[in-house]
Amino acid sequence: MPTSFMRIPYRDLLPPPNIIPPAAATLSGAITALQExxxxxxxxxxxxxxxxxxxxxxxxxxxxxxxxxxxxxxxxNKTHRPIYHHEFVSSHETRKRYWARSFLGWTxxxxxxxxxxxxxxxxxxxxxxxxxxxxxNVDSFHPRAHxxxxxxxxxxxxxxxxxxxxxxxxxxDVFQTDLARLNPVWKDFLKEAISSGALDxxxxxxxxxxxxxxNADGDVEVPGAPYTTFRYPACPTCLSNPPPLxxxxxxxxxxxxxxALESSSNAGILKPAVIMFGDSISPDVKHAADKAIDSxxxxxxLGTSLATYSAWxxxxxxxxxxxxxxxxxxxxxxxEEAFFSxxxxxxxxxxxxxxxxxxxxxxxxxxxxxRKSGGRSHSHHDDxxxxxxxxxxxxxxxxxxxxx
Ligand SMILES: [Zn+2]
Numbered sequence: 001m002p003t004s005f006m007r008i009p010y011r012d013l014l015p016p017p018n019i020i021p022p023a024a025a026t027l028s029g030a031i032t033a034l035q036e037x038x039x040x041x042x043x044x045x046x047x048x049x050x051x052x053x054x055x056x057x058x059x060x061x062x063x064x065x066x067x068x069x070x071x072x073x074x075x076x077n078k079t080h081r082p083i084y085h086h087e088f089v090s091s092h093e094t095r096k097r098y099w100a101r102s103f104l105g106w107t108x109x110x111x112x113x114x115x116x117x118x119x120x121x122x123x124x125x126x127x128x129x130x131x132x133x134x135x136x137n138v139d140s141f142h143p144r145a146h147x148x149x150x151x152x153x154x155x156x157x158x159x160x161x162x163x164x165x166x167x168x169x170x171x172x173d174v175f176q177t178d179l180a181r182l183n184p185v186w187k188d189f190l191k192e193a194i195s196s197g198a199l200d201x202x203x204x205x206x207x208x209x210x211x212x213x214x215n216a217d218g219d220v221e222v223p224g225a226p227y228t229t230f231r232y233p234a235c236p237t238c239l240s241n242p243p244p245l246x247x248x249x250x251x252x253x254x255x256x257x258x259x260a261l262e263s264s265s266n267a268g269i270l271k272p273a274v275i276m277f278g279d280s281i282s283p284d285v286k287h288a289a290d291k292a293i294d295s296x297x298x299x300x301x302l303g304t305s306l307a308t309y310s311a312w313x314x315x316x317x318x319x320x321x322x323x324x325x326x327x328x329x330x331x332x333x334x335x336e337e338a339f340f341s342x343x344x345x346x347x348x349x350x351x352x353x354x355x356x357x358x359x360x361x362x363x364x365x366x367x368x369x370x371r372k373s374g375g376r377s378h379s380h381h382d383d384x385x386x387x388x389x390x391x392x393x394x395x396x397x398x399x400x401x402x403x404x
Contacts, residue, residue, distance in 0.1 A: 014305060014332025020340055020354040021347065030328075030357050031366050033349030037326045038129050038370075040350035042297035046323060049131040051296035052121060053314055055304020057329055059139055061115040061360035063108075085279035088271055089164060092263040093228065095271075100230040102272065103179045104190055104220055108199055109158065110173065114145035117302070120363030122146035127370055132292040136304060136311050138274045152288045154281065154310055156274035163235035165243055165251060165267040175233070175270070182231040182260050189222045231260035238268030281310055293317050301327040302359050306334040315339065326353035328362060 023029030041048055056064070087094045118141050124130040125146055133151045135142050140159045142151040160169040180187040193199050198210035213221040234255050242251045251267025261269065275281055293299070299318040306312040312334050318325060325339045326349075333339075336354070343351045355362070 014334060014336075017327075017329075017332055017336060017354050017356065018340070019356070020343065020352055021349060024349070024353055024355040024357075027357055027362060027365060030353070030355040030362055031369050033353045033355070034326060034362075034366050035370065035373075036349030037298065037300075037324060037353050042324055043322050046297035046321070047295065049296050050124075050129055050298040050300055051132045051134065051292050051318075052130055052300045052302060053304065053311060054133065054135045054137060054142070054302045055306075055311065055329075056137060057303025057305075058117050058135075058359050059112075059115070059137055059141060060303070061117060061358070062112045062139070062141060064112060064139060082277050085276040088276060089269070092261075095232060095269070096230040097227045098272075099179060099232045100183075100186065100222075100227050101220070103176065103183065103186060103230075104193065104199060106172065106176050107190065107194060109139070110176075112139065114141040115360050116364045117359040118142060118145035120359075120367045122149065123367040123371075124363075125149040127367070129370075130300070132296060134289050134292050134314060136308060138272075150292070152285060152292055154275075154285060154289055155308075156272070158272055158274060160273040161270040162273040163238060164269050164271050165245075166235060166237050168235065168237050169273060170235075170270065172272075178233045178259075179231075182233065182258055183225070183229075185225040186222055186230065189225070193220075231256075231258070233259055233270070234261040234265065235268040235270050243267060286310075289314055290317065293323075294321070297323060299323050299325045301325065301329065301333070302363075303329055304333070305329060305331060306336075324350065324352050328353075328355055328357065328359055330356050330358065 019025045021029075021033055024033040038050065083094060083098055088098060121130060121133065121142070122145050125148065130149060133142055133146075133149055134154055135151060136154050138153070138155055138158045140153075140157050142149075142153070159172050161172055161175045162169045180190075193210075193212060196210045196212075198207050198212040201207055201210070207220070213223075234253050238251065239253045239255060242253045245251050245267060252265050253268035254262040254264050256262060293314055294317075296318075299315060301315060304311060306315055315325065316335070319339055327333055327336060327339070340352050340354060
């Protein structure tokens, strides 16, 4: 029986894909194929709208690292090991380590912005093509870029910290200010690290060159302030009124004189509002994602290898419903042969599309072409012209691995 537990996705690189149709190997061919995909009615009984499923690859052009790309976390940092939900919830020491890393990464994260791929989705929404989006990303770029398109954030979001006892949420920016107040040595260190550019890279050697020391686990070492000294605040609601626990006893929320949570506490613990490995997706979110698939007639998959089960099963669900699937991803996608095995080899894109062209170049060029043709078009387009039709963001690799 399948569960919705978040598992460690496998790290092996998948074999390269077959491009479908073969003409979709070029930008102009991919644009033509995707127009066939969007403008032809899906098989009978299915609605004419498209649902989009996105992953980390879509945010690479915003400066965030993906997992399996050329500069992905799994390739650059070989010692990478994510934190599990049960470790975070049960261990004060694990939480110190998580929040210390998160403290250092948040400034860069909060300065990153949606890219041309996200804005192209907004435009596809305006063109009436895209009705719903499901994302595995926790960077909040979808709701920021296109608040008018309903977005299911499958794995949660970093913009809030959530109390594991009372479920109240707190803005991550406010939480950051609290962390700075409770950890003055880290606050000064962060200031220096930002100005040296040491946090702009995930490469341990490059970090070292810019004055940051890292330990064998890939953690940054702050001189004179080891992880064990890092402090984080309690949930203010639970602190002022300790809630009863599931076993009927009163929860313990204890803080030091500055308001930092003590290890004796068993309630009022704040955690990022994301699904960590070993945690399960809430039934509400799971249901919303299923509904988004079931209310559409096509699925567009962007920037994800579908390595997590929660994402793969949605694509499988779409396939089982008979929905045509288009995949735009650099590198292989889990189980993709099965998504395309029954396609007519001569079909132009209406039955399915598979291309490796980057989302931040392909999607804006597609929107440009669809607007120009005012609806349906089969015309080919010059690659170079299309390439200047969108604004390209300058990808600066940043420390981003917030799920770990
Ligand atoms: Zn609380």
